[in-house]
Amino acid sequence: MDPHRIRAVARRIAAQFRRDRRTLGLLIGAPILILSLVGALWGSTTSQRTRVLVVSPIAGVPPVLAERLVQGLRSSSGMDVSTGAADDGRQLLEGGSVDAVVSARLGPTNSVEVAIEIEGSDALRNGSTLQLIQQGVLRALGTTSGAPPVQVTYLHGGSDYSLLDYLAPLLIGLFAFFFTFLLSTVSFLRERTSGTLERLMATPLRRGELVLGYLAGFSLFALIQAAVIIAFTVLVLRVKYTGNVGAIFLIEAMLVIVSVALGLFISAFARTELQAVQFIPVVLLPQVFLSGLLVPIDQLPDVLRPIAVVLPLTYSNEALRAVMIRGFALTDPLILKDLAALAAFGAVTIAGAVASIRREVA
Amino acid sequence: MREPPALEARDVRKRFGPVEALRGLSLTVRAGEIYGLLGPNGSGKTTFIRCLAGLVRPDAGELHVLGSAPGAAVAAGRVGYMTQAAALYGELSVDENLRFFAALQGLTDAPRRIDEVLRTIDLTDRRRSVVGTLSGGMRQRVSLAAALLHHPKLLLLDEPTVGIDPALRRDFWEHFRALAAHGVTILVSSHVMDEAARCDRLGLIRDGRVLAEGTSAELVGRAGTPDLESAFLALAEH
Numbered sequence: 172m173d174p175h176r177i178r179a180v181a182r183r184i185a186a187q188f189r190r191d192r193r194t195l196g197l198l199i200g201a202p203i204l205i206l207s208l209v210g211a212l213w214g215s216t217t218s219q220r221t222r223v224l225v226v227s228p229i230a231g232v233p234p235v236l237a238e239r240l241v242q243g244l245r246s247s248s249g250m251d252v253s254t255g256a257a258d259d260g261r262q263l264l265e266g267g268s269v270d271a272v273v274s275a276r277l278g279p280t281n282s283v284e285v286a287i288e289i290e291g292s293d294a295l296r297n298g299s300t301l302q303l304i305q306q307g308v309l310r311a312l313g314t315t316s317g318a319p320p321v322q323v324t325y326l327h328g329g330s331d332y333s334l335l336d337y338l339a340p341l342l343i344g345l346f347a348f349f350f351t352f353l354l355s356t357v358s359f360l361r362e363r364t365s366g367t368l369e370r371l372m373a374t375p376l377r378r379g380e381l382v383l384g385y386l387a388g389f390s391l392f393a394l395i396q397a398a399v400i401i402a403f404t405v406l407v408l409r410v411k412y413t414g415n416v417g418a419i420f421l422i423e424a425m426l427v428i429v430s431v432a433l434g435l436f437i438s439a440f441a442r443t444e445l446q447a448v449q450f451i452p453v454v455l456l457p458q459v460f461l462s463g464l465l466v467p468i469d470q471l472p473d474v475l476r477p478i479a480v481v482l483p484l485t486y487s488n489e490a491l492r493a494v495m496i497r498g499f500a501l502t503d504p505l506i507l508k509d510l511a512a513l514a515a516f517g518a519v520t521i522a523g524a525v526a527s528i529r530r531e532v533a
Numbered sequence: 534m535r536e537p538p539a540l541e542a543r544d545v546r547k548r549f550g551p552v553e554a555l556r557g558l559s560l561t562v563r564a565g566e567i568y569g570l571l572g573p574n575g576s577g578k579t580t581f582i583r584c585l586a587g588l589v590r591p592d593a594g595e596l597h598v599l600g601s602a603p604g605a606a607v608a609a610g611r612v613g614y615m616t617q618a619a620a621l622y623g624e625l626s627v628d629e630n631l632r633f634f635a636a637l638q639g640l641t642d643a644p645r646r647i648d649e650v651l652r653t654i655d656l657t658d659r660r661r662s663v664v665g666t667l668s669g670g671m672r673q674r675v676s677l678a679a680a681l682l683h684h685p686k687l688l689l690l691d692e693p694t695v696g697i698d699p700a701l702r703r704d705f706w707e708h709f710r711a712l713a714a715h716g717v718t719i720l721v722s723s724h725v726m727d728e729a730a731r732c733d734r735l736g737l738i739r740d741g742r743v744l745a746e747g748t749s750a751e752l753v754g755r756a757g758t759p760d761l762e763s764a765f766l767a768l769a770e771h
Binding site for chain 2: 370371
């Protein structure tokens with residue numbers, strides 16, 4: 172062991188790092204970026220409130236009891252409570268404008284029974300909604316002998332849904348996005364660094380043609396991958412889904428096209444494969460944190476919500492969840508809005524990819 | 534009647550940040566000749582060839598390639614460009630590489646043309662070989678083939694014979710000569726002096742500028758030196 176030689180190796184590595192500013196920047200900058208996101212995500216309290224509709228008046232229940240229920244729930248700080256008819260409740264629940272509907276009736280022994288119906292498509296939200304309502308019910312109608320009997324039902328999902336059933340729509344989007352992005356970034360970077368891109372640009376091939384060709388070639392395999400992921404999730408993992416498999420596939424397809432184009436674009440900012448690999452957490456982790464996988468979008472802190480708006484996974488997650496858990500059809504306005512957002516991301520990333528291929532002479 | 538020049542550069546300038554790669558380069562290449570761009574490493578040869586291939590836009594100066602702008606000549610499929618490194622797809626076979634480039638050039642009779650080109654470069658028996666498994670010299674030959682496929686009127690060859698053995702180098706020059714006999718104009722860069730003698734005319738380039746232009750005999754005569762290498766050194770030091 173010669174300390175001089177060890178030092179020589181260590182110094183050489185330090186010198187290489189100094190030259191490779193981008194790697195150094197990512198090494199230091201990427202964790203700071205991610206930590207700021209996490210800090211903002213979990214370090215602040217959410218301003219989002221749980222929206223509850225109390226069905227009132229309720230036939231058979233003394234108005235005074237119904238009034239006490241409303242007052243009890245209103246005294247809770249995290250809830251917005253409104254009242255309305257039972258029919259309206261179901262409609263508002265389906266449209267997503269309330270999180271739960273609470274109603275009460277008189278039981279056989281003239282005691283009050285409370286029924287809570289929760290929207291249910293987001294496992295992250297279900298728990299907190301239920302907890303808030305139960306606390307309110309206890310405050311309003313609780314007696315020395317405890318809380319009144321509460322019956323909980325779910326519009327979507329429910330107690331027979333496992334965590335996997337809730338997360339599967341988000342995970343199939345994330346996996347498809349991640350692997351496609353990785354692959355297209357590194358392959359296009361290789362085209363740039365091996366000199367073949369230069370050679371291609373000295374042929375009649377246009378930049379747009381090259382990008383569309385890449386999209387077509389990669390998308391073929393990305394779609395096979397998406398099909399395999401969906402089939403495995405549904406057939407092997409037995410994930411529950413209520414929507415149409417074709418709709419799930421279409422949303423995945425839009426997402427992977429965005430992912431390929433984004434990969435081509437990002438490859439312009441890397442000079443080596445090592446640098447390209449370091450870009451992956453920078454692109455991917457914000458989407459893991461902010462696209463609704465860990466925290467529902469509307470419960471994000473105000474500073475982070477605008478970021479979620481510009482992440483493609485936000486839209487694919489919303490659409491996939493709506494199709495798989497809520498059973499929405501492709502023609503539902505919510506799904507159409509998400510697909511339009513994904514198409515817009517596709518157009519922007521394709522334009523970015525074309526612009527990133529340098530050919531100074533038109 | 535003289536044909537218009539295949540290539541004309543007038544006072545071409547290009548700067549990359551602090552580096553002035555081309556400082557008023559002017560030269561003329563006549564149709565059907567082999568023109569050698571001779572100069573040390575870093576003299577601007579590659580930058581100039583990239584300008585001609587439509588990959589770099591000069592900051593100033595005039596550039597005519599086959600009578601039009603470089604980008605237009607490339608888009609019309611009239612230019613063949615062979616980069617310094619054999620830029621090919623290592624995972625694909627020789628045939629697959631050539632078919633790809635043929636398709637980009639819009640060749641209608643690709644299979645027949647690929648046969649022909651492979652015979653020219655004597656690689657017919659390696660047609661199915663994966664490029665990554667070939668020797669450096671073979672790869673260089675495939676790279677030349679890819680630049681020839683579409684019958685370009687102008688061939689831009691950036692140091693095509695670097696790193697290949699003398700026998701193959703001789704073969705390459707025989708190909709170049711045969712192409713020129715068929716009316717193809719060739720611009721070839723090199724820093725190897727013994728290749729220079731094989732060119733019809735030469736441009737000695739240094740610091741982004743042409744120092745002297747002429748046949749190798751003219752250059753030697755002008756410098757009053759015994760050979761081209763010392764002529765180059767003498768002209769460069771002037």
